[in-house]
Amino acid sequence: MDDLRIRDIVIVGGGTAGWMAAAALSRTLAGGGLRIRLIESEAIGTVGVGEATIPHIQYFNRLLGLDEDEFVRRTAATFKLGIEFVDWGRIGERYIHPFGSYGQEMEGIHFHHFWYRQAQAGRGLPLDRYSLAVAAAQAGKFQRPEPNRRGSPLADISYAFQFDAALYARYLREKAEAAGVRRSEGRIVEVQRDGASGNVSAVVLDDGTSIAGDLFIDCSGFRGLLIEGALQSGYEDWSHWLPCDRAVARPSRRIEDPLPYTRATARKAGWQWRIPLQSRTGNGHVYCSRYISDDEAVAILDANLEGEPLAGPNFLRFTAGVRRKAWDRNVVALGLAAGFLEPLESTSIHLIQTGIARLLTNFPDKRFNQHDIDYFNRRTRLEYEQVRDFLILHYKATERDDSGFWDHCRTMAIPSSLEERIAIFRENARLFRHDNELFSETSWLAVLHGQNIEPARHHPIAGYLTDAELDARLARIAGAMKASVEIMPRHQQFIDRHCRSETP
Structure with a gap:
């Protein structure tokens, strides 16, 4: 045989x-x-x-x-708690897409429905105050989860690496x-x-x-x-939805303790990444060649480096x-x-x-x-x-009209699968995770809310709590997040204590 x-x-x-x-x-x-x-x-x-x-x-x-x-x-x-998006919805705005969750589920539904109920009544705190990942990232802090701390936000910390x-x-x-x-x-x-x-x-x-x-x-x-x-x-070419077709990358010298998150800053015809490592900072400019030249792209990248360049520009061409x-x-x-x-x-x-x-x-x-x-x-x-639909959302959900690139992104037709998801959220804040897809409800909420797509209503079940009970529960959650961040070590302190690299 x-x-x-x-x-x-x-x-x-x-x-x-x-x-x-x-x-x-x-x-x-x-x-x-x-x-x-x-x-x-x-x-x-x-x-x-x-x-x-x-x-x-x-x-x-x-x-x-x-x-x-x-x-x-x-x-x-370095460790990574999320991604900060700068100037995507409107110039001057920023938000963090966090790993982990916002608040905690209550009455069998997602936390954000309760938050929207309170916010639409003109009460409560910004959504970020209910995310340990966002609060820790903004404070430059990090630690691994402590499973023995049952009931504490520190018991379940989701993170990745840069x-x-x-x-x-x-x-x-x-x-x-x-x-x-x-x-x-x-x-x-x-x-x-x-x-x-x-x-x-x-x-x-x-x-x-x-x-x-x-x-x-x-x-x-x-x-x-x-x-x-x-x-x-x-x-199969998807560049009609994801029009960026070039990137230029260039590392720079590290000038400060690394932050525990990646940054993506929108530019006039694309966006720039900043990834802090122990040894250097990774930088790059992803852009659409129909709207700016390679020389312009390098000039924008270089003008926004936070340290001395360590190598020449490395160009890439691609089709999404x-x-x-x-x-x-x-x-x-x-x-x-x-x-x-x-x-x-x-x-x-x-x-x-x-x-x-x-x-x-x-x-x-x-x-x-x-x-x-x-x-x-x-x-x-x-x-x-x-994944494609989630990326398209970042471009489509913009109010920017300061360049031809953003005019195209704001007005372009999008896949029906994404259209439906946005329409459902606009109506009643419902978010679904289909077929164990990669990005969770937290991820979709972070971008939708961060780029100013707001729902008309919340889930009906969120209306069953009294105002007093709702306010008390959300205050406890925000207090637990704040207390947890206060006792976390700084990101660089954690690295120095456990895993400092000798790479020059």
Whole structure:
């Protein structure tokens, strides 16, 4: 009987996506007789646009058995409690999209309904006062959760990381190679395919070496060397909703203790990121080339750096969208090869992570069952669509009319799925989390409220409490948040105590 088990996995491309895949597959499939080889060329640079993450990365790091303090030290990381958005709704306004929740559920419904009832009556505090993540971020404080503090906001603190993506890839490479992954240096000059099945059978390097495999993981970035170059799986362009098509990145010298959050500041034709690391500050300007030139984009970035530049500008070109088939025959695309959604909400690394998890759930044998492949592709597309809608919301929910870019964003047609969600919220503040999608009700509320989309009413159940009971409950919650932040250490103090990096 033929052995149909996958024996040879070939990962094409290194960087964050390639080494995440190598580390995860070598860890989870250890002992199965699998051989994993990763091919990368030092002559081909990696993109590394985003250095910020969302809390789900903790699951991935735990899967790999990483010690968190060691991980933070090795990647010059800082901790992240959310993302601050500046000048998105109106110039001069800012808000934080926090990790974690606002307040606490009451009477079986979300906290914000009670807050809206009180606010619409002209009473109460700003919504941010009910978020531990926002209050701690604004105060420059951080600590890990203390589960033993039952009933305290400190029992459940949601956080992510801001790190050097190149150091993260290097760190994962060490873990993967220790687990048996073999790395080959070289540029792929030919992709060979099986005449009968159309599967990729081998890739040929520039030195003539042929590397055969059963399953190929395409982590070759925007070009999609296998998924598009060889298999021509197709790409769906979403730039009519997400018009930014360029980015320029430039690190700068750290000039202050790092803040525990990422900042995204809207500019006249896009937005600028600021990501504080232990070793430096990551900066970049994402923009639409129809409205400003590359030279203008660099000038805007440089004018808003908070420290001395440490390198020249690094330009990137992209088209927002998704691969029509992220898995085609025996090739699975991960990272930029699978699609690109700009790093506005730090989802790039998360989408690599979920792609790996989905592959493991549907791991094939050499028959490559088409039903499994179709399911993988449907779920991948749905995830990208859900993230896409959340990103579009940031652009659509603006009152800015100071440039052609913002006029376009404010007036553009949007997907019906997003239209419906906004309409439901405008009517009665209801928010839904569909099909375990990535962004929670807290995330949607943060952007909708932060960019001035307000509901006409609240959930009817929120009206059943007396005014006195409602005011007393919300006052207790706000008081607990304030008291919790007061006892938290400063972010830099926490890093110095647990995980200070020696990276220069």
